Amino acid sequence: MSTPIELPKWADVSLVPILAVIVAFLVAGLVVLGIGENPVKATVLLIQGALGSGEGIGYTLYYATNFIFTGLAVAITFHAGLFNIGGEGQATMGGLGAALICLNLDFLPWYIVLPLAILGAMALGALWAFIPGYLQVKRGSHVVITTIMFNFLAATLVVYLLVNVIGKPGSMSPETRVFAASAHLPYLHEALAYFGLKIPKSPLNLSFVLALLASAFVWITVWHTKLGYAIRTVGHSPTAATYAGISIGRITLISMAMSGALAGMLAVNEILGVQTRLLLEFSSGYGFIGIAVALMGRAHPVGIVLASILFGMLYQGGTELSFEMPRVTRDMIVAISGLVILFAGALDGLIRRPVAGVFARFLKSGA
Amino acid sequence: MNPMAGQAPAIALSGIDKRFGEVRANSNVNLAVASGSVHGIVGENGAGKSTLMSILYGFYEADRGTIHIHGNQVRIRSPKEAIALGIGMVHQHFMLVEPLSVIDNVMLGAEGGPILAKGEAQMRAALAQLAETYGLVIDPDAVVGDLPVGLQQRVEILKALVRGADILILDEPTAVLTPDEAEQLFVLLRTLAAQGKTVILITHKLNEIMAVTDNVSVMRRGEMVATLKTAETSPAQLADQMVGRHVLLDVSKGPAKLGPVRLSVEHLIIRDAHSSLRVKDVSFEIRAGEILGLAGVAGNGQSELLEALAGIITPTLGSITLDGQDLITLAPTPAERREQGVLHIPEDRQRMGLVPAFSAAESMILGFQSDNAFGTGPMLSTAAIQTHTAKEMDLYDIRPRDASLKTAKFSGGNQQKIVLAREIEHRPKVLLVGQPTRGVDVGAIEFIHKRLIALRDAGVAILLVSVELDEIMSLSDRIIVMCGGVITGERTPETTSDRDLGLLMAGVTERAA
């Protein structure tokens, strides 16, 4: 029972997560049926909403951008044998980092203020993950609990700052002033229009390109650098890491900081790309869905991009669906994420075991 | 001691078989233990003693064979059933809940009712009774985690006795005890037997067998090879039986061309994470071009010594010098030791020497991952490590020749060759070798031995730690033996025998007749 269930690699990276998603969808379908709607029709509406128009695709990719960042953030800690569930808080702090730069420096030209704002988002996100990492390494408190607490600490800190310090003067709602135009990350339809290409208007912005670059960066770091080798060694076998002269503490700090920086980049999409001001709760659960994305994408950037697009479709399609079928609200997507986390994560064995059984029988009859 | 004629033995096992996958842990084991006796079971590590006792205690069910307790055939499917049959067990790793009190630990599973208070009063009375009968005095309200090891073991024994055990199994009970505590334990075991309890003592220490048992059974490689009356045997005979006649390995090696002293260890003292003493004042040196064999039963401080030399754990006291340079201050970490030319083939390749989930190529650079040969600056070149591995695979005949195959998919012998190739190819000055042929097929054993000899002839100082006596005998130029954290003797292969080494390994330091 305790021995890992052996599967061919392709099945492990594609078949198992796909089956997990299918099971999650079947359960979700039953829920839709339970509230008196037709799940097949709902699925069709959802797909149409997500992919049926240029605008829909734009929105899908805009949502996917968030999931890529948070999914990568979770994945990189998985490789180091850690579990960062503080993506929400790190994203919130990322928003603060970006906003602090923009509010103070947005008189500068875009080519100075935008890179600085992105770095600001990464830096504060990284800090918010580094501290729990540091407390684990030096003080023995587990990152899981500490990152949960840091989610709430980030939320209260940002509320305080928005209400008392950086909020828009004279405004009742807790948000900053709108940043100057030099601090807006261009929409993709604007950027492409510059090159004469016309695509439908959507919130999709250059962050999507950054997200793809971040995916490539994570892929190269994890599999093609000495640091990545050290991270994976620590994740697979701490004793082998010690033998190899790799400092587990150092790797913990580095991977937590990288993870936080990636989660912080969520703010690049939401704050610099779309909202152009800091406001409350812009991370709205994307940090947690990153866990589903990382589990489903098997912690590999390619898998994460694909899983993010799937969740982007769910978000966008779900929004459209809720117009057509008001009984099926976007909360459906949160429930589906929960189911995916359950079946691709905690109940993973429930799917792997039968699959492994089928493979074993197949191999036996084939031999 | 004459087992009463006509009375059924307390325990009779016959034809017990137990397999774990490919490993045959017990094969056709027969054992009869007379009621009211102390019965020793000896054997090297992995001989199958613990598996046999786990079957008796209901942790495992045997694949085949029968168990009789006091003449009645029984099936023991769980510890609960074993307890009901009057079998108690004192595990080598205590089954105690450290933050709880002694009384709570003793009561666990035998509470005497849903509310503790009533059963607790009875249990306290029972403990007082046992304290009187056997001298097992203990404060019932002490927190177990605060007690010294000897008293923790007493709690384990009390747990068995209050449940009415009349058969008591003790698995390596003295491994954690001081000599005084061990002496007290033996007195207790004799008292228990005198009162009609049956005691099974599992150990690899022959002096304990001689001191306390009535009968002794010897296990070797999953089989029960002999059962003898203790009075009619000798440590030498038992050592002989334990070690057995191994296939003599054909290793041809010329005389050693000894160079200067490479590695020198002086007065090394090592405590483990629980600050118990593992290595007690050990000193030795190794010369260039020499293989120093370190023999001993596993768990007598060799592993800690090896890890301390490799920089993985820090010794409490003493010095380690390489060519006269103090390694503990100059190169405290594994990475720095490696740079100094102290390379290490660890005892446990699965957990330490390799990463089973990595490709062979990735495992091939473990410990050398920062080497610029495998990528410039921060980058790691997959092509470079693949090429490097392909070359090593040819040199060391590692099969299959697939550098991207997962390490776990290679056989034990080929995995070990990956480690061997990696460490040898990085030109060691000193090579620390732990259990180089454990779980390795015969062909690979020969290959590994030849490589080690060639390395020695090239002037490398080698420390060979092995529980395989034949390996120690055929490879070493000099042999030291460890038992209980101290060096119990130094020999050369020419002036010793398996039996002599067996005695030293068992802690019998005077030369036996």
Add this chain to the structure above:
Amino acid sequence: MSGMEIYATLIAILESGLRLCVPLVFACLAGLWSERSGVVDIGLEGKMLVAAFASAAAAGATNSAVIGLGAGIIASIGFALIHGFAAISQRGNQIVSGVAINMLAAGLTALVGNAWYNQGGRTPPLEGNARFQPLTWPGAETIDQIPIIGPIYAHLLSGHSALAYCALVATFLSAFILRRTRFGLRIRAVGENPAAVDTAGVSVVRLRYSAVIIAGILCGFAGSYLALGQAAGFLTNMTAGKGFIALAALIFAKWRAWPALGACFLFGLLDAVAIRLQGVMVPGIGQIPVQAIQALPYLMTVILLAGFIGKAIPPKASGLPYVKER
């Protein structure tokens, strides 16, 4: 402000602190049972949420708060069993499972709530017998007039819903069962060293499932109190992080029942103070940032976990699936 006014304010804050700590106490005890048995539970939040929804829905349909409570408990046990199945039988990652439970609960309650009642995820407001009404102790109004002691009787002892008193009973029972009974001893043992329990002939799996179900029942009380006692119906995400505050309180209490009550009361009180101080100018200090008070439970927990003040050590085997090893 006169002395009397200050006293009245103090009583009001304490009263509000008591009300706010009730769901925390239930949830914290739930976490205590689960983690003492060796199953880490970060899904307290989710279980409370489904219980709140189910209790509001059932109470609304039957006009009975007691039936509502029953439904809340059943729903919460259902989710607890999912977690138990993943953690105990499947030996899955308990953190991952907890996160899944929370998301599933947040999504499903909002979705189903909206589909059933069409009020943006709320249930229709409950009144009368569908809620747990405050119980007024005999003579509370008269005694309230007695200076100093009167308000203590009338506002702190009297005037809470039956569930609030249940929280006290639950604390007593948890402490008693864990400390004084066979079952409690076994639970305390299995969270520290399951192998010791196994070798003593007791089933680790059965113990852990029992503890997880008890956690479900207690979360059922917590959620029902939110929907039927504190509020008058279900609101989307009405737990608003209380499950995590309870987790913090659990750490603060070092996994013990009476200290858990104390920690929850402290955190409830902080919440009450924060609400009270919203926008109030304190003479000599100015406005105290409410967020600083709200952040205190989390901050204190982080500091405690890091061992800067005392040391909080979780049960040794919590979070680890039990695999028989020999």
